[in-house]
Amino acid sequence: MENKYNLRSPAVKRLMKEAAELRDPTEHYHAQPLEDNLFEWHFSVRGPPDSDFDGGVYHGRIILPPEYPMKPPSIILLTPNGRFEVGKKICLSISGHHPETWQPSWSIRTALIAIIGFMPTKGEGAIGSLDYTPEERRTLAKKRSLEFCCETCGCTMHSALLALSHNSNTSPQDHKAKELAQQINFKAESSSSRQPVENGSEDRTSTLTQADNSTSAGQKSSFVSQAGEAQMPPATVVEEPQIHTATSSTCPLSPRQRHTQQHTQHAQHDQRDGPEPTVSIVALTPTPQQPQDRSHAGSAVLIVVLTLALATLIFRRIYLAHEFDYDL
Numbered sequence: 001m002e003n004k005y006n007l008r009s010p011a012v013k014r015l016m017k018e019a020a021e022l023r024d025p026t027e028h029y030h031a032q033p034l035e036d037n038l039f040e041w042h043f044s045v046r047g048p049p050d051s052d053f054d055g056g057v058y059h060g061r062i063i064l065p066p067e068y069p070m071k072p073p074s075i076i077l078l079t080p081n082g083r084f085e086v087g088k089k090i091c092l093s094i095s096g097h098h099p100e101t102w103q104p105s106w107s108i109r110t111a112l113i114a115i116i117g118f119m120p121t122k123g124e125g126a127i128g129s130l131d132y133t134p135e136e137r138r139t140l141a142k143k144r145s146l147e148f149c150c151e152t153c154g155c156t157m158h159s160a161l162l163a164l165s166h167n168s169n170t171s172p173q174d175h176k177a178k179e180l181a182q183q184i185n186f187k188a189e190s191s192s193s194r195q196p197v198e199n200g201s202e203d204r205t206s207t208l209t210q211a212d213n214s215t216s217a218g219q220k221s222s223f224v225s226q227a228g229e230a231q232m233p234p235a236t237v238v239e240e241p242q243i244h245t246a247t248s249s250t251c252p253l254s255p256r257q258r259h260t261q262q263h264t265q266h267a268q269h270d271q272r273d274g275p276e277p278t279v280s281i282v283a284l285t286p287t288p289q290q291p292q293d294r295s296h297a298g299s300a301v302l303i304v305v306l307t308l309a310l311a312t313l314i315f316r317r318i319y320l321a322h323e324f325d326y327d328l
Helices: 011-019 108-118 134-147 173-183 191-231 253-272 290-327
Strands: 029-034 039-047 055-065 074-077
Touching: 011 029, 011 039, 011 108, 029 108, 039 108, 055 134, 108 253
Parallel strands: none
Antiparallel strands: 029 039, 039 055, 055 074
């Protein structure tokens, strides 16, 4: 295999070093590359103790990119387990689904320990995850998993790992797996899990926007009311439309929305009970009268000026004509 690859490649150097470190199987995991492909590894991991996967041994594939370790590997389970889908790339923050969270210091050993640590966690609709019942997972662990034999590498689960010792339940690998499971976040990519959150944020944004519009409308109506009292006759009343604050039936009102609603209710109550009806809200803003009056006044002044100028020219022409006759 050494003659097949460029030994100067960082990925080849790293993978050969890790292959040498993982050559001997342990009680909890084992992984080695295929004989004809250094960038495809097959691994076996033991189910974590005191879980639904206790007693099971699970087999899978690791596909490494040419840019490894700068880019993460893809992980595929081949043994039915009830936690991850078979033959599908699973979604972990340590896998190829999330290169933004991958760290080059992580290795294949880290990925194996992370898989063991993630098995007891909930799938929550993530890509490649399953949520079988505990009974189904125990059945798959103690029967189906041990009967599995890989057709590609020829590995059987009965002899893939070393036999457990008496103190294996408290081994450092188990503690390390739990620590990694707490450090490496499980990335849930289900659209159904994201949709309620997105809809909720949209509803909250819409509610706040409508509350802002209601507040600005109340301020605007107060200004229009004062202007209407000065310009319109007291008997003229503009019908006030009802304002409904749009809020979600499942979300409580914010302080800003409650203030807007109370302000609107007080304005309506004052209009109904007051001695003289006043305009509190105008549905459509009336056209200002002062700009129109100014435009009419300007037009009249312009017409007068033009008329005077024309009259001056006419009188001057008549005067010049009479002066010319006098000279003759």
